[in-house]
Amino acid sequence: MMKLIAVVAIAFGVAAAQTEMPEQAKRGMEAFLNTSKGTACGTCHSLAGKGMEVGPDLTRLSRVPPRGFVAAIKSTVTQYVQMVELKDGSPFPGIQKDKQWWDLSKRPPELRQGQVEKTSPNSKWTHPPANTDYSNRELADIIAYVKWVGYKSVVAIEPEELE
């Protein structure tokens, strides 16, 4: 009986150890929420309930190969952002969430009320990390964090994989 309990306890210990967030993902989380470079990802994206849920959900991309993920981060082409003109007020680059428009020219983004006059394709707004010189190490850490949140991946992402 004691032996069985010991085996069960060890099995639990191993399972718990496996589901602990790896150091790399922890660094990635820190960079995601509080980087000193540029605007932190968490200003616009939310992961594991932390950050602001205005930008797209990144867990959908958690299985994209690391280089593809970096290409998405660095992309200067936008898919969702629109230039929004309200009946009154100046135009702003916005993203729609639950039928409401968020003004991305503000950091953090701000909810804008008012009747929309028209929207047109974005030509002004650039994804901030496209212009921020993150090192491959920092990007690898952030991707490791996204993968951890997305599917509990504990696989290390080597900075060299991103070259």
Ligand code: HEC
């Ligand atoms: C100022 C707000 C803001 C910040 C800061 C920001 N993002 Fe974004 N991000 C967005 C918006 C808005 C989009 C959607 C752009 C578009 O229209 O395609 C986006 C798109 C993305 C995409 C592509 C998503 C998809 O579904 O195609 C990835 C990946 C991404 N961001 C990762 C990051 C990471 C990682 C960081 C930090 C290094 C970051 N973002 C910082 C607002 C932001």
